[in-house]
Amino acid sequence: MEMNVLNVPKDLRYSEEHxxxxxxxxxxxxxxxxxxxxxxxxxxxxxxxxxGDDIEADAAFGSVESVKTVSELYAPISGKVVAVNEELExxxxxxxxxxxxxxxxxxxxxxxxxxVEKLLSPEDYEKVINEED
Numbered sequence: 387m388e389m390n391v392l393n394v395p396k397d398l399r400y401s402e403e404h405x406x407x408x409x410x411x412x413x414x415x416x417x418x419x420x421x422x423x424x425x426x427x428x429x430x431x432x433x434x435x436x437x438g439d440d441i442e443a444d445a446a447f448g449s450v451e452s453v454k455t456v457s458e459l460y461a462p463i464s465g466k467v468v469a470v471n472e473e474l475e476x477x478x479x480x481x482x483x484x485x486x487x488x489x490x491x492x493x494x495x496x497x498x499x500x501x502v503e504k505l506l507s508p509e510d511y512e513k514v515i516n517e518e519d
Contacts, residue, residue: 392515393420395486399502400511401462406486409502413468415490418450418459418481421515423489426452429481432474434459434491439467441494443501448491450481463501465494 398406404422408415423429431451441447446458447467471490474480480488496502506514 392424393486394508394512394515396508398486398508399462399505400508400514401460401505402514403460403462404515405460405462407462407502407505408486408490409499410493412499413493413495414463414465414499414502415493416462417485417490419511419515420485421518422457423481423485426450426457427454428452429478432478432481432491434470434474435467437467437470441465441467441492450478459491462505463494463496463498465496467492468495469493 398408400406400419404419406417406419429450429452434448435441441461441464443461443464445461447461448459450457450459470492474489474491
């Protein structure tokens with residue numbers, strides 16, 4: 387059986403729900419991981435919050451729809467949405483093609499930037515996905 391090698395960038399933090407977080411100054415970008423998009427299959431629709439919305443850690447902030455299923459997106463940390471990747475509205479396939487670059491989903495101003503450090507390290511996240519495989 388061929389093992390699919392999934393990309394887990396070392397400069398990001400991860401949630402157990404398969405979201406990634408990238409700190410950029412005082413804001414963080416959030417998207418779904420390579421593992422998540424691989425499990426979901428071809429993404430056909432992405433629903434995201436509005437700029438100005440508050441999101442709560444562990445609460446759903448949107449969803450992705452694939453040919454197989456609809457899956458909720460869960461906020462890894464709390465904060466206020468300051469940007470939404472509007473390209474995903476017309477090009478949801480970016481989630482499959484480029485989950486870490488083109489397919490960031492939202493950018494938030496976190497309530498506490500220190501919450502990012504509480505998320506999984508790349509090494510810990512790799513253990514999570516190896517257990518699920």
